[in-house]
Amino acid sequence: MLDTVFIYSCGDIMxxxxxxxxxxxxxxxxxxxxxxxxxxxxxxxxxxxISEINQLDEQSQCMLARVYSRKPYLVQAQSLNYEEITSPHQAIYTLKKAGILFEPNEQHYSQLLAHLTKPSLVELLSNYSEQISFKKSAAKGALVDIAREFFKACPQELAPLNSQYVINNRSDYYEYFEFLFAGKLSSGDVNHQNRFVMRDLGLTATREGHSESLSRFETLDEAQSNYLLNRYRLALKNITDESDYVALASQVLVQAAHGAIAVALKNRLLVRLYRQLKTVDNELAFSLLEGCVDDSEAQEIQIREQYRLGNKEWVKARLEAIIENPLTDDLLYFADDFLMRKFNKKTRSRLSAMLADTQCVLEIDEMYRGEVEQGVNDYYTRQGMAVFNTENTLWQSLFGLVFWHELFVESPYPPCNEFDIYPQVLRLGNFYEAQQTQINERLAQCQTPQALLNLVCKNAAQYFDQPNGLFRWRSNLLEPLEALILNSSLEALIAHLTAMSKHYLQLKDGYPDLMVINNGQVHFEEVKAPGDKLRRNQLTTIDNLKNVGFEVHIAAVKWFVDPNRIYSVVDIETTGGLKGGNRITEIGLVKVQHGKVIDTWTSLVNPERHIPGFITSLTGISDSMVYNAPVFAEVVKPLIDKLAGSIFVAHNVNFDYGFIKKECEMAGHFFKMPKMCTVVESRKAFKGLKSYSLGNLSSHFNLNLTSHHRALADATATAELLLLIQQSQSSE
Incomplete structure (x- = not known):
């Protein structure tokens, strides 16, 4: 039997x-x-x-692999029919005889009843209709409860059903083997078989050239403590009864944690359980926090709770101890701020003060509500500055490309298998400690900005598209990196890369939204709309950037209505209605400002695929018409230039915007604009119409729709509609 998978790629089915x-x-x-x-x-x-498995014949091994690929605890034997297994019953019999698979028995009656479908439950209960009262229309859960109550006294009655099932006991041994390979447990459909299937189909990222798999644990204690904590993690995720939190908390609390990863996981579980239990069992909840080892979040919660309970002397002593010997910068900021506000009468937190006291207040058109970073981007772009939406990606990609060899090639903690794409040394938090000499030597090679840029470009060229767990590859990845490197102080760059290598887990995120280049100088902007707050991880990162010499602004946005707004009314024609594999065949654009058309632009586009006949009948655009037309990659730059600094308007805007965004991404260009939909605005302005299609509105308002379903004609009619909407709004 061949398992077949259909994969959609660029509209073609492979x-x-x-x-x-x-x-x-x-x-x-x-x-x-x-x-x-x-x-x-x-x-x-x-x-x-393992010895028992190796002694099985191939058919029985096939059957066991199929059983272990199933999710349910109970698997119906008759469902285990596969073409590659010539005798399923014989294979199941062999596995039972070997003591590997088992039938459910009287002890499993509750799981068996829960596993049955509702029709099967109704059929089963109907056999005992004289002894059981139930309604066939009842919900399955209610039927399960009725069945459990009845069969609790006579589970032997279910023996005929038991013989139809086998227990999927993968969790007894096999799940542990999967954990040793993957380093984690996953619920649902994610297991090692699916991981390999996705690899074989080319649908999951794997590390190229990985020749040997390695053990990720050194000792049995380390492996088993990580395994058990992962099982507790899944149990916590699946809890439905609140009483189970107490039992799970007691188990996690006494579970040994061997190794840094296990300690971190146990800390996370204890904090999550604390949040569930703090209103149920306060004493147990606090003991969970006490059970955390070197955990910033747990320490902060303890301090806040003890202060709330009035234990101020304890709190003050604890804060002073943290300031003297902080676990992390984040915890230090908290301790310093809390001490100042609660004991030294400071009225505002540092986060609030930074935002309130910023000198950078920008007036941004309220059309950018929901797209505030883009509004600030356009604000600086109109002033002739180069602006990049960078946030965390800029620094994560710089870090990864500078230290690629240390993280992925020459690491003392290499990937354990081809699926490991996140550097183990970063997960352990000891990158600088383990590889200080190599890190310093790598940075010492970067004596000039050009040398640093050359290193980044070399690694990007050599390892492009290799999965890495730090950043996503994009065709324009190097553009902001080049701007950063060539317009920044080399000393500042080296200093921050060093800080990241020492404290990556603290400095991997929280970076400012934008990088702005003005007259050859870099500065960063953290953009905050009214009501936004600074997060402490942002404070940590911003302080680190400032400390090494970068200029960072907190840009507080003030909304206003810009009377000089420019509206770019767009219409496109395509090879089909879905973005999947369809492409643009024509673009029309009409720019409107102050109630007047100020510019128009249109272009046919070669979609690089056949235009279906029904589309040609609708639009009049044929294959021959677009044969010599530019492809989208050739018109993307003039299109983006035309749209810059304006509001994207279309009739059913998500269709046109979505297609253009996808085409831009395929051509390696970032695309993001504020947008307006004339369908939505028409419904507000002209209530009660039977239809808000462009054709109907054009007829109703006598708009100039000369050639419906051609891009410029539709854009022109939509622009007229926009002006009518604006007139309606101004008269209200």
């Missing part, structure tokens, strides 16, 4: 097939990894289980 026994191949790949790399992480029971 058919990919997996071999008949791909599940078995993936199953064996995992077992081979465990036996070759992880024997020191196994208990005797695990080794015995």
């Amino acid at each position: 058919k990919k097939e997996l071999p008949a026994k791909y599940y078995l191949a993936h199953f064996r790949e995992l077992i081979e990894f465990v036996t070759s790399k992880c024997m020191h992480l196994l208990e005797p029971k695990h080794s015995e289980f």
Whole structure:
């Protein structure tokens, strides 16, 4: 049997097939990894289980792999029919005889009843209609409760049903093997088989050239503590009964955590459980915080709660201890600020003060509500400055490209397998500690801005599109990096890269929204609309940038209505209505300002694919008409220049905007604008019309729609409609 998957790519359907026994191949790949790399992480029971698997015939191994690929705890035997397994019943019998698979018994009656479908439950209960009162229309949950109550006294009655199922006992051993490979447990459809399937289909990112898988744990204690904590993480995620939080909290609290990753996970679980239990069992909740080891969030919560309870001397002493020896910059900022406000009568937090006292107040057209960063971007662009929407991506990509070899090639903590794309050394938080010499040598090679840029470009060219877990590759990735490197102080760049290597987990995010280049000088803007607040991770990062010499502004936005707004009314024609694989065939643009048309522009576009006949009948645009027309990549620059600094207007705006945004991204250009929909505005301005299609509105208002479904004609009519809407609004 060939499992077939259809993949959509650029509108074309590619058919990919997996071999008949791909599940078995993936199953064996995992077992081979465990036996070759992880024997020191196994208990005797695990080794015995592997030995039993290896003694099975191929058909039985196929069946076991198929059972373990299922999600439910109970699997109906008759559903396990696969073409590659010639005798399913024999394979199941062999697995039962080997003691690997089991039928449910009387102890499993509750799980069995919950597993049944509603029709099966109704049929089962109907056999006992003289003893049980129920309604067939009842919800499944109610029927399960009725069945459980009845069969609790006579679970042996379910024996015929039990024989139709096998228990999916993957969690006994096999789940642990998957964990050793992946380093985490995932709920739902994500398991190792699916991971390998996605790899084989080319649908998931893997590290190219990864030749050998390695064990990610050094000791059995480390592996098992991480495994059990991951099981608790999934249990917490799936809790439905609040009483279960107490039991889980008690288990997590006493669970040993070996290794930095386990400690961090246990801390996160304890804090999450604290939040669930603080109003239920305050004493237990506080003990959870006490159980955290070197955790900033837990310490902050403790201080706030103790202050609320009136233990001010304890709080003051704790704050002073943190300031003397802070765990992180973030915790230091909290402690310093809390001490000043609660004990030294400071009225505002530093975060509030920074925002309130900023000298950078910008008046931005209220049409940018919801797109405030773009509004500030356009504000500076109109002043002739170069502006980049950078936020975290700028620094994460610079960091990754500068230290690519140290993170991915020459790391003492290499990726454990081809699916590991996030550097293990960053997860452990000891990058600088483990590789100080290599880091310093790498930075010492960057004696000039050009040398630093050359290093970045070299690594980008060599490793382009390789998954890395730090940033996403884009065709224009180097443009803002080049602007940053060539317009900044080299000393500041090196100093901040050093700080990131030492404290990556603290400095991986919280970066300002925009980078602005003005007269060869870089400064950064953290944009805040009215009502926005600064976050503490932003304060940490901004302070670090300032401390090494970068100029950072907090840009407080003040909304106003710009009387000089320019509206770019756009219409496009396409090869079809869905963005999936369809392309633009024509663009029309009409610019409006002060109630007048100030510019028009149009172009046919070669969609690089066939235009269907029904589209030609609708628009009049044929393959021959666009044969010599420019492709979108050739018109994108003049189009973006025309649209710059204006509001994107269209009739059903998300259609036109969405197509243009997608085409821009395909051509390697970022596209984001404030937008307005004349359908929405028409409904507000002209209530009660039967239809708000452009054709109907043109007829109703006698608009100049000369050639419907041609881009410039539709854009012209839409521009006239926009003017009518504005006149209606001004007369109200």
